[in-house]
Amino acid sequence: MTSSKVYLITGGNRGIGFELVKELSKDENNFVIATVRDPSKNDEFKVFSESKKNVSAVKLDFDxxxxxxxxxxxxxxxxDKVDVFISNAGISDAYHEVVEASKEDYFTHYRVNALAPVFIFQKVYPFLKKSDIKKAVFVSTAACSFSEFLPLRVSAYGSSKAALNFSVLQLSSELVNEGFTIFAAHPGMVSSDMGKVGLEKLPQIVPDIEKYFADSLVVITPEQSALGLSKVIEASDSQYNGKFYYYDGSAHNF
Structure with a gap:
């Protein structure tokens, strides 16, 4: 049906997802499909997508x-195929310690961040199988790292992304013999709408937050994050399978 390189990006109408759509669609040989909750919504993404022949949208509400x-x-x-699947959509809106987090905090974050990406991958899998590229990239976070633990008081968010990372490892093991490259990616500390909330609340909850970072608390724009992620995705090969990469191209332990 198409000879273009086909990308599918969840949550492609805002934040990092929208910037990935814009970045990847610069190449007219790419066909970028973005999932959005409401394709009829008259927003910046709709205006952009209608101006681009190589961008399309499909309706997808995780709920x-x-x-x-x-x-x-x-x-x-x-x-008839998807070459690269980017599982980008997620939430982070509960800033509590474990003893204070509600059931709803956990249920909502696990449903959106850990379970929905798996169920969506199951639907995309038949399309990926038809590709010679077979890449799946799951946007995760350094906030869920076991090896480089950060006490950021994001128990529901961090643990849900850690659960996602386990699924990434499981999938990378199960599908390696089918030629898949599956890995997790940290987008950075991003000043997206979601990120701005965290940047405002976390210093109040963790006053000495900067000491937990190697250098300083580096905040990047959604555009910078998307550019970095797109370079990582383009450079990725079979050696990336089952690994955890940051937007700057550096490899980290889970």
Whole structure:
């Protein structure tokens, strides 16, 4: 159906996801499909996507099983394969210690950050199998690292992303013999809408936050994050499988 290099990006209408769409669609040989909750919403993404022949959108609300179940049908109308799947959509809106976090904090973060990416990958898998590239990149976070633990009081967010990382490792092991390259990526401390909330709240919760970072608390823009991630994704090969990379190209332990 298409000879272009096909990217599928979840949460492609805002923040890092939108910047990835803009960055990757600069190459007219790429066809970029973004998932959005409401494709009819008259926002910046809609204006942009309608101005680009190589950008399209599909409806996907993580809270609706019918949207996840119907994703394959929507993709099938646009392409017969997906070369690169970027699982970008996620949430981080609970800044509590473990003893204070609510059930809803945990349930919501696990549903969106840990479970939905797996269920969506299951629907995308048949399209990835038809590609010669077969890449899946799951946007994770340094905040869930075991080897470089950061006491940031984001228990629901951090643990849900740690659960996602386990699925990344599991998938990378299960599908390596099928030629897949599957890895996790940290986008950096980003001044997106979601990131700005964290940047405002975390210093209040962890007053000495800067001492937990190697240099300083470096904040980057969504554009910088997307540019870095796109370079990492483009450079990735079989050696990246089952690994954890930062947006700057450096490899880290989970």
């Amino acid at each position: 609706k099983d019918s949207d996840i179940d119907g994703l394959g049908g929507q993709l099938g109308k646009l392409t």
